[in-house]
Each structure stands twice: as C-alpha cells, then as structure tokens.
Amino acid sequence: MATSLKSLSDYSSKNLQGAKDKVFAIVVSEWNDTVTEALYEGAYETLLQNGVKKENIVKRYVPGSYELTLGAQWMAERDDIDAVICLGCVIQGETRHFDFICDAVANGITNVNLKYNKPVIFGVLTPDTMKQALDRAGGKHGNKGDEAAITAVKMLGLKETL
Numbered sequence: 508m509a510t511s512l513k514s515l516s517d518y519s520s521k522n523l524q525g526a527k528d529k530v531f532a533i534v535v536s537e538w539n540d541t542v543t544e545a546l547y548e549g550a551y552e553t554l555l556q557n558g559v560k561k562e563n564i565v566k567r568y569v570p571g572s573y574e575l576t577l578g579a580q581w582m583a584e585r586d587d588i589d590a591v592i593c594l595g596c597v598i599q600g601e602t603r604h605f606d607f608i609c610d611a612v613a614n615g616i617t618n619v620n621l622k623y624n625k626p627v628i629f630g631v632l633t634p635d636t637m638k639q640a641l642d643r644a645g646g647k648h649g650n651k652g653d654e655a656a657i658t659a660v661k662m663l664g665l666k667e668t669l
C-alpha cells in the first residue's frame with residue numbers, strides 16, 4: 508500500500524508493552540537535517556509513549572544516509588543496545604547517485620540486521636522532492652520516525668516469543 512493511502516503514524520498499541528527495559532540506538536543522517544530531525548523527534552516521542560526510558564535512547568549522527576550502515580553496525584555490535592533505528596532522507600537529484608545510495612543503504616542495513624541478529628530499522632525516506640519528504644516527516648502522511656520506532660518495538664516483542 509502506498510504511503511499516500513495510510514498514515515505512517517497509525518499503529519495499535521496492543522502487544523507493545525515489552526520495550527520498557529530495552530535500549531535503543533537512533534542513528535541520524537545529517538543530510539536534509541530539517542527532515543531527519545523531524546524523523547528523530549517522531550521516533551523519540553513514540554518510544555517514550557511506549558514505555559521506553561529516556562536514558563535508554565542513544566542518539567548518534569552520521570554525515571549522510573550512506574554512512575547509516577556503518578553507524579548502525581557500530582551501535583549494533585554494542586552488547587548494551589537491543590535495537591537500532593536508522594533515520595535518513597535521500598532526495599532524488601539530477602544523477603543516478605540517488606539510486607546507488609538508496610540501494611547501498613537498504614542492502615547494508617539489511618545485512619547488519621542479519622549479522623548482529625537484532626532489529627536494525629530502515630527509517631530512510633527516499634522521495635523525489637523535499638515536499639514529499641516533509642509530508643512523511645510529520646506532515647499529511649504522518650512521520651516515518653514513528654513507524655520506525657514502532658517497528659523496532661514490535662520486532663523486540665517478536666524476539667521475546669522465540
């Protein structure tokens with residue numbers, strides 16, 4: 508379903524109680540920081556609303572979305588980190604650079620999930636325009652940061668049932 512047909516901020520709080528004592532790293536790309544800081548605020552507030560302690564949220568910055576993979580790896584390899592949320596915004600420019608970054612980050616973050624066997628969430632917007640990005644960072648389509656935070660909580664809940 509396209510984002511335009513749903514809100515990124517809609518979720519059921521059912522079965523989301525398991526995050527109270529979990530530690531979350533949030534790695535934030537500095538590129539398009541107006542967008543990525545809005546994503547961070549969404550993720551941060553959503554974690555707090557679902558019982559996560561402020562002291563259990565660790566924020567780190569990387570220069571751009573391409574660096575999210577290594578930043579996520581450095582956080583995922585820490586024994587005290589239960590889940591990693593990666594937040595970025597890659598906006599289509601004039602060249603194919605967009606494609607290379609998006610592919611590298613999506614595949615890279617997937618690999619970190621599997622390498623460290625812990626949730627590493629792809630909270631990266633890949634819009635054509637800044638307007639599309641802002642619509643998904645607290646605008647009319649909700650906040651991708653909210654969705655990323657809930658995804659991390661849900662995956663930790665799933666892991667508890669294994």
Ligand SMILES: Nc1c(NC[C@H](O)[C@H](O)[C@H](O)CO)[nH]c(=O)[nH]c1=O
Pocket residue numbers: 536538539570571572573574595596597598599608
């Ligand atoms: N154009 C965007 C970038 N580009 C920078 C890369 O992510 C990377 O930092 C650079 O290639 C050096 O390795 N990054 C974004 O996050 N968003 C963009 O729109």
Ligand SMILES: CC(=O)[C@@H](O)COP(=O)(O)O
Pocket residue numbers: 597598599600601602603604605608
């Ligand atoms: C996604 C990018 O790196 C992009 O913003 C760079 O712009 P351009 O493709 O015009 O060089």
